[in-house]
Amino acid sequence: MSQPAIKLYGFPLSGHSHRVELMLSLLGLPSEFILVDLKQGAHKAPEFLSAINPFGQVPAIDDNGTVLADSNAILVYLASQYGKGQWLPSDPLGQARVQRWLSAAAGQLHAGPATARLAVVFGADVDTVTAINRSHALLSLVEQQLGQSRFLAAEQPTIADIAFYTYVAHAPEGNVSLADYPKVRAWLASIEALPGFVGMPRTAAGLQSA
Numbered sequence: 001m002s003q004p005a006i007k008l009y010g011f012p013l014s015g016h017s018h019r020v021e022l023m024l025s026l027l028g029l030p031s032e033f034i035l036v037d038l039k040q041g042a043h044k045a046p047e048f049l050s051a052i053n054p055f056g057q058v059p060a061i062d063d064n065g066t067v068l069a070d071s072n073a074i075l076v077y078l079a080s081q082y083g084k085g086q087w088l089p090s091d092p093l094g095q096a097r098v099q100r101w102l103s104a105a106a107g108q109l110h111a112g113p114a115t116a117r118l119a120v121v122f123g124a125d126v127d128t129v130t131a132i133n134r135s136h137a138l139l140s141l142v143e144q145q146l147g148q149s150r151f152l153a154a155e156q157p158t159i160a161d162i163a164f165y166t167y168v169a170h171a172p173e174g175n176v177s178l179a180d181y182p183k184v185r186a187w188l189a190s191i192e193a194l195p196g197f198v199g200m201p202r203t204a205a206g207l208q209s210a
Contacts, residue, residue, distance in 0.1 A: 005030040007062040009052055011038045013121065015114060015166040016071040017059040018200040023075055023162050026196040027082050072102045075159040087159050097153040101160035105167075108138045113167040116174030120206045128175070135176040139184060142168070146183035150190070157194065165191050166200055172207035 006024060008031050010017030024031045036042045036058045044056045053060045053069035060069040063081075068074055079087035089095050112135035118124040119131065142164070145152060153160040169188050171178060178185055191197065 003030055004064045005032045006064075007032050007034055008059060009034045009036050009048075009061070010059040011036055012201055013203065014038070014058055015117070015170060015200065016057075018166045019071045019162055020059045020061065020074050020078075021200075022165065022198055023078050023087075023159065025198045026162070026194060027078060027087075028196060029078070029082060072106060072159075072163055075102075075162055079159050087157070087162075089154065089158065094154065098158050098160045101152045102163055104138070105160075105163040108134065109164060109167050112136075112138045113171040113174055113176055116176050117167065117170055117206070118174070120174050121203050131174070132176055135171060135174070139168070139171075139176075139178070139181050142187075143181045143183050146187050151187065157191065161187075161191060170200065170202065173203055173205045175206040177207060 006029055008017070008020055008024065010021065010033060012035070021031070021033065036048065038058065042048060043053075043058055049056055052062075052067060055069065057069065059071055059074065060067065061074055061077075063077075068077055076088065088098060112131055115124075115126050116128060116131035116135055119126045119128045142152070149155055151157050151161050152164060165188065168178075168184065169191075178188075192199070
């Protein structure tokens with residue numbers, strides 16, 4: 001019996017949504033993208049809140065009746081359910097190293113590159129100077145880590161890399177330059193070379209317009 005398509009509720013320019021879209025594609029899983037129009041407030045509609053995600057956020061998935069929200073939680077689920085041990089280590093130390101970067105994705109990555117891009121692409125009222133400074137502080141740490149291992153948490157890609165990829169790759173849209181981070185740029189290229197890679201649409205915002 002073929003695998004039923006996993007429904008992905010998301011928004012095309014959401015980096016959080018793209019994390020899940022990318023993971024689904026890398027795993028070769030059939031999926032159906034269901035647009036949740038954030039601009040129209042569809043993520044706050046009563047039917048979405050009651051049936052999909054009471055927190056009113058994308059992404060969320062429906063895997064044949066299993067409904068799950070939060071991009072990092074979804075990555076853990078997909079890797080555990082379908083990844084055959086490739087994307088999430090089974091040993092305690094390996095799992096902890098991945099979790100460290102998932103926490104950073106929810107923290108420093110969100111406060112830095114994601115927030116800077118939110119201001120430029122979507123016009124959010126945020127402190128862009130602080131977001132850009134936080135972005136470079138984080139990118140310096142990532143550059144340092146990639147001098148020690150080929151990928152963020154191991155010598156092979158894990159969900160830690162998938163959680164980080166999109167907002168780092170699209171950081172220039174938030175006026176965050178990647179010019180000073182050669183190892184980060186090489187790491188992005190390594191992700192983009194993986195079989196099944198799919199990108200997120202780029203906007204002409206920020207440094208992308210230069």
